[in-house]
Amino acid sequence: MDLDIALILTQDGITTGAVYALLAIALVLVFAVTRVIFIPQGEYVAYGALTMAMLQQGKVPGTLWLLVAMGAFAALLDGIRVMRGGARSGLAASLGWTVAYPLALAALLYAMPATQSIIVQAALTLAILVPLGPLMYRLAYQPVAEGSVLVLLIVSVAIHVSMVGLGLLFFGAEGSRTPAFSDAQFSVGALAISGQQVWVVVASAALIVGLWLFFDRSLYGKALRATAINRNGARLMGFSPVFAGKLTFVLAAFIGVLSGILIAPLTTIYYDTGFLIGLKGFVAAIIGGLASYPIAAAGALLVGVLESFSSFWASAYKEVFVFTLIIPVLVWRSLTSHHIEEDE
């Protein structure tokens, strides 16, 4: 193994690590605010990549109907709540999001001629998939939001399994790969850096900075942080935990779908790829103790580089290396941090 190979492997590791970093950050965010261990995070990556691929083939993706169905179901729940004498306020706005928006989007997709512009395709993919996040929170997590971490975890597993099943239905068993955003190639010494890899790293970095600004500067970001630190305290200050949950899921879905769109040109994505990617993001999130964003991001890069080097040295044991990493990390964390009982 010479320096060139080490450099190429590091480059490859950083590219995959950048995607894991985004997922790790989303996982930490969701856990901090809602105590949900968000296993379906990876599914958003797969849905993002495959929805994009379907749009490029000029087909209407099945995920659109998922959006319509979930919206209708949420509207039904709202309707029942009002009929039982709940407050009417906000019903119109909520119906707008749950019924009018998905239908308008469906009409737009059918009316619009197939487009070749990658930016438009990416925007449509985001428009279809990101609203699935808050709808999922509304339907699956909100009714059990006060439950224990274990209950929320079980709900996550259920959603993961159903999303993989639906993915097979929507996209079929075979994988897809989309064309790159740019065909640019840079060579630095022995390294051939593709434009797409630059896109992935730059977009990840930009998103991380954006999130940092959001949490540090904006009122909503601060409110989310407050909810993460003390749910009851934030509620007393007039910040609704339901709204916090929905906002978190919007961000998580956005991050997942964007990651999917970014890596779709670099690799083949299958309907069930998401789980493995999400799991590696989860390893990184664990390294950050499900609490620290910078350590989780650094951990993700470590996972990416470790994966790339182990695939060179002992490809048959690649996953073993990555997932074994979690054991020393857990030992180290349990020795250095003191345990905090969860307040039930």
Next chain:
Amino acid sequence: MRMTKLAAVLSTLALFSSQTALADITVGVSLSSTGPGASLGIPEKNVFAMLPTKIAGENVKYIVLDDATDPSAASKNARKLVSEDKVDVLVGSATTPASVAIAEVAFESKTPQVAISPVNVAPEKSAWVFRTPQNNTLMAGALVEHMKASGVKSLGFIGFSDVYGEDWLNAITPLLASAGIKLGAVERYARNDTSVSGQVLKLVSSRPDAILVVGSGSPAALPQTGLVERGFKGQIYQTHAAVNQAFLSVAGKAAEGVIMPVGPVVVAKQIADSHPSKKLGIDFVHKYEEKYGAGSFVSFAGHAYDAYLLIEAAVPVALKKAKAGTPEFRKALRDALESNKEVVATHGVYNMTPTDHFGLDQRGRVLIRVEGGAYKLLAK
């Protein structure tokens, strides 16, 4: 009280239904129509929806279950089919690990099994197991012949880290040794890996004359594109499991020039008119695509149809000895499957013997090359 009543009604119903089924031939099918093997299992499942419902004047009932590519689910399915539905023959599964699980049940319950994957089981248990796909040694033989003829001296290997990859490695290693070709770097990857850069770098830096990629369908495209991107100029070989439309569309230009061994049905229109499978192959592909759309045919569907053809050929012989639904019939069906001679099918011609339960010979394989985004028969 209500429960016991319900149980009584249900068991009576079950009794009646199993009695009515007794006269018919029941084919129990367990396929991987979801899970990692879905790209194989779905086309195979499609085939069972278009099969005739009568063989030799007897009604045939197909019970198709999904094993989610999970060996324990396959085993459960097989047990259910054998004990509740009293099937006469088990068909499946699409993937090797699941087929091994079914073979265990086939052996225990003395029910013949037609596997749709090239499964290897212990010799004492293989009496009840028949397979439709070409065994990997047959396919590997075709590739090694081509390597020898084109002067390949060293070969790199990258394959699935599962039974399929392992079987291929075991099949091709002795053939390479006797042909005097050196097997260099041996690398593994998984079906839904997002990157194979490490493996590809190692392969390319060991500078073999040719590289064999062992994967199935679209996952086989990842090493293919990786090798081409890293500037590998030698010949790339793929295996028969990779042959489908998804492989071509995902690999795109990188697939040009790749050589693969396949069953004749994949290029049915291009093979010689004298090939026994030609007419049958064309007809079947036509019927399949009529039902499921143009370009939807994949070779796995052919394997599933061949399973039916083997059973169709064996049933009349077995019916002479016993009535369907009895243990005697299952034994007779097994014997009839084993004595199947010159059964023309989509993937070649089957000649089963007590020692060979694969049954395909040289007529069951051809080499193809990808040219201009399509599969072209390679002239001998």
